[in-house]
Amino acid sequence: MRILIVDDSPFIIKQIEGIIKSMEMKCDIFAAENGEKAIEMVSQNEFDLVLLDIVLPDINGLEVLKFIRRVKDYGEVFVIVMTSLESDEVLEESFNRGANDFIRKPIKPIELSSRLRAIVRMKNYQYLYKMSLEDLKEKNSQLIELTAKLKQTQDFLVQSEKMSAIGQLAAGVAHEINNPLGFVITNIEVLQKYFDKIVDIVNRYNEFIQILNDPKTQVSSIGNLINEVEDLKKKYRIEFILEDIPQLLKETQEGLQRVSQIVQSLKRFARSGLENKKTFEDLNDIIEETLLIARNELKYDVEVIKEYGENCHAYVNRGEIGQVVLNILMNAAQAIKGQQNRTEKGHIYIKTWRDSEYVYCSIKDDGPGIKRIYLSRIFEPFFTTKDVGQGTGLGLSISYDIIVNKHGGSIWAESEEGKGANFIFKIPVNVRMAEKNED
Ligand SMILES: Nc1ncnc2c1ncn2[C@@H]1O[C@H](COP(=O)(O)OP(=O)(O)OP(=O)(O)O)[C@@H](O)[C@H]1O
């Protein structure tokens, strides 16, 4: 500890030094015999404690105190004012200016040593407090850093789970695209043949017109030419071709539109969710889009029965809600497909509705249901009853995070073993509520 004694009396300085030394405290003692010296020393050195006489030959001790408090705060340097003045006003003024304590002159050794001990104890606590505060600050910044990393990892996990779901669906989606593409290609081949025939007939007509325009042409040969073109029309079944072309074109257009729809959905599904944006969306639209992506996984084993409510709009992240719907649909389909002795198709009932606060979606299946002991665990990360390599157990925990943490809603499951499962989620319609819960 570094102590500065400010007093004009060498005798008092000696006395204080003596008392401090007798306490066997580890400290360096400095002295200033007037106010000016004291100010100079305080501005150039670090002290833990200043024992300050109020009555000094040059500057008043209170002025010195004022200076000390301008450069060092209350907790940093302890100031004990020493006064033989009986006036309480001086004492009050000292405390107003930032004195920590006072001692009356003549100084009694026991009084000074007890105050010094108290200060040492306080300084020690202060030191410990400062250390733990710094430690806490350091830990806090580590925590902030870790939270940011965790958030990053979580976002990455959500994205990679989505990509893995898309990966699982890829073969099915390819099949879904292949079907319309197949008939589009066939239609174009047929249209090409029709076109060749029509070109052939048009060419014959052109020749016919040239011949007609030729003055040397004899009237008797015109009849033959007409018959020739008519025969060609019959041979090519031109009536049928003309009727068939609009139909073929319509089918082709629809097929291409379907392909484009699937590709668009897939693109939107894969991309959205990355940007943390919420837009006003129709929940029914999101479900339809997801069904399009999952169609191939469902169509052979499952019949989907839909009952869409009206005005099921809310501010949502479209990709994220699509991901939740896809997770639940895939789970239901997988549960149904896993029933070995099932003979008929399974059913998935999708229902949406709303009230004044929430939009709701229920996806119910008539698969094997969920065992009671598992029901409370299915939303835990990595909880899966599927074989190794078949499920990561992340689908529902990510869905929970999306609905509860990112949209301020709720998600829950109702199930009885042997009687299928029902997954229900609700999302607040109110924009502000959704935004508020976003963090
Ligand atoms: N419709 C359902 N019917 C029966 N069990 C279900 C149903 N949905 C979920 N489960 C149970 O909940 C568990 C956890 O589901 P979750 O989607 O989180 O993971 P997963 O499907 O096993 O793996 P992942 O989705 O990561 O591929 C499943 O393993 C299954 O036991």
Ligand SMILES: [Mg+2]
């Ligand atoms: Mg799953």
